[in-house]
Amino acid sequence: MTLGTDKGVSSMRRVESLYQEVVEVFHRTVKHGVSACMRLSAANRRVDILSVNPEQSGSYLKALQHLVVEEESAERRSADLTILLMDSATTGVQMPDIDLLKTPREEPRKAFQSTDGRILASLEGEQAALNIANLNENVALLWLPSFETVPGYQLATPFRTIFNWLFCDGGYQLIHAAAVGFDEGGVLLSGKSGSGKTVASLACLQYGARFLGDDFVIIGPATTGGGIVAYSIYSSARLHREMMGSFGLSEAALIDDKALFFLYPEFSSQLSSELPIRSVFLPNRKDAGSTCTRIPTVNLIREVLVPTVAYLPGRESVVLKNLTTLLSNTPFSSIDLGGDPKKIPDVLRRAVAGSRS
Amino acid sequence: MVQHTNLRACQEGIIFEVIDQEIVVISLATGVYFSLKSPASLVFALLESGCPQHELVSRLELLFDTKLDAHSNEIESFVGSLVAESIMESCSSDQCGSFDLATIESLVVRPFQAPVIEKFDDMQDLFLLDPVHPIAQESARNAEDQISR
Structure with a gap:
């Protein structure tokens, strides 16, 4: 600026x-x-x-x-x-x-x-x-x-x-997204606060998936294949009060409206430092099942880049450039994760498997 | 269109990027963001790369390979909107930015339609919020006591 x-x-x-x-x-x-x-x-x-x-x-x-x-x-x-x-x-x-x-x-x-x-x-x-x-x-x-x-x-x-x-120099970029990994590949979950990123990533953690972050991760270019790699930066998670019961959390973890807890060292074996990203999802929880719909690139980038720029003051033009460059070749979809957190890992796992085919 | 001035993206508080055939513009000052689809994106790119306003229609005619007399008022009105929305500002010809020719040609989507600005204010709260994720101040010591599961 x-x-x-x-x-x-x-x-x-x-x-x-x-x-x-x-x-x-x-x-x-x-x-x-x-x-x-x-x-x-x-x-x-x-x-x-x-x-x-x-x-x-x-x-x-x-x-x-x-x-x-x-x-x-x-x-x-x-x-x-x-x-x-x-x-x-x-x-x-x-x-x-x-x-x-x-x-x-x-x-x-x-x-x-x-x-x-x-x-x-x-x-x-x-x-x-x-x-x-x-x-x-x-x-x-x-x-x-x-x-x-x-x-x-x-x-x-x-x-x-x-x-x-x-x-953000050198093409790496902090992004407002959660990231988890399955045998089928890694996924980014992006969207505004309250869209379900933390619930989805914690549900995946409980399922046994790899975890890189629930709110911010770094993405960078893969050395081969033209894709992107996500890198973990924070092993924390913050969850709304009403969702704590779904994960067996007690009131003791509560700070105001959200619980803050740290996944290291308890979940060390599931914390990955980096994962290649197969797909990007914009989650919602409409309880309508597990629909996964491809959407135009520009929709995703608009919904990802605008919040990321908003949350990260300074160097905004570089942030915008990095995000558009990195995400331009990554497949993405909106995904309905349904209302039951226990079903989320399977929905995501099947979606990422489908995105590879 | 008679104006002989040049325009460029506002230097304070405006960022933009080409995504496919669209240009997304974000106003950091207001949190409003704009979508410029072709030919709006093309007009923006031509102006940003130094095309004077009075040459805009003729440059578009070359790119679309068609006469655009019937659209000149729409184009002029659109350019006025770019200025009114504080997306672009007047400048001298040597102060403009640049777009490579391949990018400009990629923004040509036929047939020519009236250029429009799509304006969105649904993310303004994110830009105005401070702290970013509001939460009551708590001691670090308390947080350390949090259960991990």
């Missing part, structure tokens, strides 16, 4: 200096603490996460634990991406002036960028967590008010904005 107003020009300069400022604060702070935290392997990239407080930030990073890799120092290669994680409560340092990043509540969320577009910054949530990234250095920083007051949606999908900025 190019900002042409006086305030916009000021913001562009401010984003550059803000990046320098917050990274300096991080490094100054970790002199008095431990910074080494963990290394992830996600979508063929090594991501190092350095925290000012590894003990407390563990809760924030829980949805990423399934991606942690242990590497001997001899074989350890340098990270492709580095994310610095800090909070004000631990460091006692308040965020620098971020007023220029604030937008009126009635305006859409914005990501501001530097003059060359390679440094991005945005505020997230009512607590105004600061996301900032330097794409030239592949370094990003997330500054939270406190590790102890993180909203549930951020715990379910940590670093979502930053991951999107860092991963």
Whole structure:
């Protein structure tokens, strides 16, 4: 997003200096603490996460634990991406002036960028967590008010904005979709919140299918065959109150209107890091059976790309380009999953088998 | 059509992509999105790639290999709608974007019909929502206590 107003020009300069400022604060702070935290392997990239407080930030990073890799120092290669994680409560340092990043509540969320577009910054949530990234250095920083007051949606999908900025170069793309896998192949389930992605993916998990994510996964080009591959990024799931009984969940898991729970380590054997995708489905639950209807490409892309762009502020034109490129050759259908979660895996499995023929 | 100005996609808050023979335009400022099917997509692509407004009908006639005098008012009205909806804005000829010739030719769907903008506002709430998935603030420690099944 190019900002042409006086305030916009000021913001562009401010984003550059803000990046320098917050990274300096991080490094100054970790002199008095431990910074080494963990290394992830996600979508063929090594991501190092350095925290000012590894003990407390563990809760924030829980949805990423399934991606942690242990590497001997001899074989350890340098990270492709580095994310610095800090909070004000631990460091006692308040965020620098971020007023220029604030937008009126009635305006859409914005990501501001530097003059060359390679440094991005945005505020997230009512607590105004600061996301900032330097794409030239592949370094990003997330500054939270406190590790102890993180909203549930951020715990379910940590670093979502930053991951999107860092991963979308090179044709990889975070997408608002669930992904599960059967012997017949992997499927993406895409649609607005409430369309049934989480119910379907958890039903498949209970059935014994492989699970990559219930809300966001990364997709990228397959090395052969021209298809796409889905990569897991989060092992969390959030489920509406009324569906908890279907999965034997107790009220103890409830946070407000949704339950947040983590599938690692209990379901480790079913968490896949990547799967080739055979088909994309737009689920609905009309209780009409298991109809599976091919729909025009443009319908799917419109229903997938618009929500994905909406959920991921910043680099929107790259996101749009990546999605249209990656999804253009993937078969997709709307699918009626019916009202009984137990029947969903079989419906999906048969549909993906049918999509291959 | 007498205007000698050039148009380009608005530089602030507009993104677009060609999908098959359609161009999907998203307004990040409002959350509204638009579908431009042929020939609307073609008109958009020609303007974006530097075709001045006063040459638009003749360029379309070449591409469709037919006279379009009867449609000139419709085309002019459509171009006006692109500006009115803040999809395109005036610019100088060297400020336009680009579309390759193959893409432009792929947007030709015969016979020529009046170009229209399809406008959708059903996703606006997603763009205006903050936080993205609203949920009461809870402590990370509480979340850690969640059961995993």
